[in-house]
Amino acid sequence: DGGITQSPKYLFRKEGQNVTLSCEQNLNHDAMYWYRQDPGQGLRLIYYSQIVNDFQKGDIAEGYSVSREKKESFPLTVTSAQKNPTAFYLCASREGGDTGELFFGEGSRLTVL
Amino acid sequence: RKEVEQDPGPFNVPEGATVAFNCTYSNSASQSFFWYRQDCRKEPKLLMSVYSSGNEDGRFTAQLNRASQYISLLIRDSKLSDSATYLCVAYSNSGYALNFGKGTSLLVTP
Numbered sequence: 001d002g003g004i005t006q007s008p009k010y011l012f013r014k015e016g017q018n019v020t021l022s023c024e025q026n027l028n029h030d031a032m033y034w035y036r037q038d039p040g041q042g043l044r045l046i047y048y049s050q051i052v053n054d055f056q057k058g059d060i061a062e063g064y065s066v067s068r069e070k071k072e073s074f075p076l077t078v079t080s081a082q083k084n085p086t087a088f089y090l091c092a093s094r095e096g097g098d099t100g101e102l103f104f105g106e107g108s109r110l111t112v113l
Numbered sequence: 114r115k116e117v118e119q120d121p122g123p124f125n126v127p128e129g130a131t132v133a134f135n136c137t138y139s140n141s142a143s144q145s146f147f148w149y150r151q152d153c154r155k156e157p158k159l160l161m162s163v164y165s166s167g168n169e170d171g172r173f174t175a176q177l178n179r180a181s182q183y184i185s186l187l188i189r190d191s192k193l194s195d196s197a198t199y200l201c202v203a204y205s206n207s208g209y210a211l212n213f214g215k216g217t218s219l220l221v222t223p
Contacts, residue, residue, distance in 0.1 A: 033211070040121070042200065042215030043157070058210060090156055101147060102202070102211060104156035 002027045006091050006105035013085075013112050019078045021108045023091035030095060032074035033102065036060060037088040046089075049074055078110065085112045116140055117203050119214035127222055130191050134217045136201030137183045146184050147202040148175055151216065157200055161186070191221045 004025045013019050025032065031050050035043040045058030049068040063082025068074055074093075078085045088109050092102040119136045126132045138146070146163035161168060163175040163184050174187040184201055198216040 035213070040215070043213040045210055045212070048210050056210070088154075100145075101159045101162065102149075102157075104158070107156050109154075 004091060004093055004103055004105035006089075006108050008108060009106065011108060011110045013110065015112055016080045018080060019085070019110060021076045021078070021089055021091075021110070023074045023076065023105060024072055025074075025093045025103075025105075026072060027093055027103060028071070029093035029103070030071070031093060032068070033092045033094075034058075034064070034066065034074070034076045035090045035092065037090060037107075043090065046076065085110055116212040117201060117214040119201055119217050121215055121217060123218040123220055125220045125222060126191055128191055128193060130221075131187065131189045132191055132219065133185055133187045134199055134201075134219075135183050135185050136214050136217075137181075138201075138203040138212075139182070140203065141179075141182060143203040145204045146177060148184075148186050149200040149202060149213075151198045151200055153197075157213075160199070188219075191219075193221050193223065195219060196221045 007022045033048040034046040037043050044060050046064050047055055047058055047066040049055035052071050055066050055068050063079055065077045088107050090107045091105045094100045094102050116139050148160040149157035150160045151157040161175045163177050167176045172189045176185045198218050200216045201214045202211050
């Protein structure tokens with residue numbers, strides 16, 4: 001079955017540690033996205049990538065980094081520079097171009113202690 | 114002004130009622146719009162795409178009003194299982210990044 005897989009589903013980390021969230025898709029989609037969701041805030045765009053080896057900052061990129069070395073993979077690193085990293089992180093993908101729905105992974109819930 | 118704005122609700126309606134949500138967008142060049150449904154602590158899932166001519170899927174109807182820059186979602190004969198948060202989505206200026214509204218919370222009661 002095609003889809004998007006995020007891991008881990010739940011993650012606990014100490015303050016000051018970097019954390020990498022995995023996102024893999026086998027839908028052959030060109031574009032991939034990372035969103036962050038806080039209670040009552042809706043989804044806010046962190047980074048997106050339209051094609052391999054290229055990515056763009058979203059609205060809240062500070063404290064995060066990404067890479068897109070393979071079409072299938074778009075990992076997100078939450079660095080120690082991110083002030084409030086505790087959140088629900090959602091990865092999504094879609095076909096290229098300016099239309100097409102987003103397909104989401106099940107999300108990764110990060111809690112920083 | 115945020116690119117996509119929604120009334121957060123909550124909308125509390127009895128079973129069988131008809132309920133409508135609106136969502137305004139600021140980018141007049143947006144070509145694609147969607148409604149997503151999100152259950153508590155789950156990922157959003159596509160409910161409907163929104164076409165210029167409007168579209169209907171069973172009890173759900175989506176409309177686009179370009180002149181006033183809003184999209185709407187109408188749910189007829191509400192079911193308990195319709196309780197969720199409904200997110201509207203519009204493409205941003207770049208055409209590649211999608212912007213979400215904060216979501217409208219719906220609670221259907223017996």
